[in-house]
Amino acid sequence: MTQKRSSSTRRRKRANRRPVRSTRHTARTNRTSRSQRSRSAGRSRTTRRSHLRNTSPQGTHRIEQVRTWFRTGPRPAQTARSIILTLVIGALIVAAVYVFTQAAIIFTVRQKQARDVTTYSFDPGMIVSDDQFFNSSALTEQQIQQFLNKYGGACTQSECIKSAIFDVHNRAADGLCNGYRPSKPKESAAHIINETAHSCGISQKALLVMLEKEEGLIRTNDPSPLRYRSAMGLSCPDTHACDTRYYGFFNQVYGAADRFKYYEAHPTQYRYKASKLNEISFNPNPACGTSRVFIDNEATALLYIYTPYQPNKSALAGQPDMCSSFGNLNFARLWKLWFGSQR
Numbered sequence: 465m466t467q468k469r470s471s472s473t474r475r476r477k478r479a480n481r482r483p484v485r486s487t488r489h490t491a492r493t494n495r496t497s498r499s500q501r502s503r504s505a506g507r508s509r510t511t512r513r514s515h516l517r518n519t520s521p522q523g524t525h526r527i528e529q530v531r532t533w534f535r536t537g538p539r540p541a542q543t544a545r546s547i548i549l550t551l552v553i554g555a556l557i558v559a560a561v562y563v564f565t566q567a568a569i570i571f572t573v574r575q576k577q578a579r580d581v582t583t584y585s586f587d588p589g590m591i592v593s594d595d596q597f598f599n600s601s602a603l604t605e606q607q608i609q610q611f612l613n614k615y616g617g618a619c620t621q622s623e624c625i626k627s628a629i630f631d632v633h634n635r636a637a638d639g640l641c642n643g644y645r646p647s648k649p650k651e652s653a654a655h656i657i658n659e660t661a662h663s664c665g666i667s668q669k670a671l672l673v674m675l676e677k678e679e680g681l682i683r684t685n686d687p688s689p690l691r692y693r694s695a696m697g698l699s700c701p702d703t704h705a706c707d708t709r710y711y712g713f714f715n716q717v718y719g720a721a722d723r724f725k726y727y728e729a730h731p732t733q734y735r736y737k738a739s740k741l742n743e744i745s746f747n748p749n750p751a752c753g754t755s756r757v758f759i760d761n762e763a764t765a766l767l768y769i770y771t772p773y774q775p776n777k778s779a780l781a782g783q784p785d786m787c788s789s790f791g792n793l794n795f796a797r798l799w800k801l802w803f804g805s806q807r
Contacts, residue, residue, distance in 0.1 A: 597763035603668040609654040640725035664721035696720035752787035
C-alpha cells in the first residue's frame with residue numbers, strides 16, 4: 465500500500481532544490497554583469513578615443529600626421545635608393561662640369577696651336593703624322609743612298625756618312641723589333657737605316673731626320689767619331705752623360721728605333737700621351753716654364769718622350785734666348801724641307 469508523502473517531506477525537497485535554482489540564476493547574473501562591464505569598458509575606450517579626437521585640434525592634427533607617416537612614410541629600401549640616385553646624379557653633374565671645362569681648355573689650346581701653324585709653320589701638337597712616322601716602306605736602300613749623296617755631297621772625307629761603313633751586330637727579335645741579321649761585319653749607313661726601318665716599323669725618313677736633328681750627320685763636312693758615337697742622341701740626356709752601352713752608329717740607329725717601339729708599347733710609363741692635354745717644358749731649366757700642348761697623335765707623343773721640350777716664342781721667331789730649345793722644331797722643319805708635308 466502506497467504511503468502518501470507528507471507535506472513536510474515535500475517542502476524539504478523543494479527547499480533542497482532552491483539552492484540549485486539560485487546557483488543557475490547567479491551564473492546568469494555573473495555572465496550578464498561581465499558582458500555589461502565589457503560593453504561599458506568598450507564604451508569607455510570609445511569615449512576616450514572620441515575625447516582625443518574632439519578635444520584638441522592640434523592633437524588631432526598630430527595624430528593624423530603620425531597615421532599618414534605610418535601609411536605613406538619612406539621605407540628603408542626606398543630611402544637607400546633615393547640616396548644612391550642622389551649620389552649618381554651628383555657624380556654625373558660633376559663629371560659633366562669637368563668634361564665641359566676640359567673641352568673649353570682644349571679648344572683654347574688648339575686655337576693657339578693653329579695660330580702657331582699660321583705664323584711659324586709649326587704645330588706643337590702634330591710634329592709628324594702616324595702614317596708618315598710608321599711607314600717602313602717610305603724609301604728603298606737605293607733611295608736612301610741617293611739622299612745621302614745629295615745632302616752630304618759637300619763632304620769629301622772617307623768618314624762621311626754617304627761612304628762610311630760601320631760595325632754591326634746580330635740582334636734577336638724582342639717583341640718590338642724583328643731583330644737584325646747582318647750580312648757582313650761592316651755595313652753602309654744606307655743599309656743599316658733601311659734594315660732597321662723594316663725590322664722596327666719606323667720610317668726611313670724619320671731615321672734620317674733624327675740623324676741630322678741630333679748630330680748633324682747628314683750635311684756635315686767634318687764628321688767625327690764623337691758624332692757617330694751618339695748619332696741619334698739615344699740615352700744621352702741633357703742632364704747626364706751618355707750611356708756607353710749605346711755607343712756606335714749601329715747601336716744608336718737600331719737602338720733608337722727599338723726605343724720608339726718601346727714607348728709605343730708602354731704609353732702609361734711616360735708623361736706625354738696622344739689625344740690629351742700635356743704640360744711640356746721649354747727647356748731643361750725648370751725656371752723657363754711650361755705650357756699646355758694638345759698632342760694629336762701617337763708619333764708626336766713619342767717624339768716628346770724622346771726629346772721632352774717644345775720651342776718657345778723666341779725660338780719660333782728665330783730670336784732664341786736662354787730658354788729656347790730646337791729639337792722638335794728642327795725635326796718638323798727638316799722633314800718639311802726634305803720630304804714635304806708631315807701629314
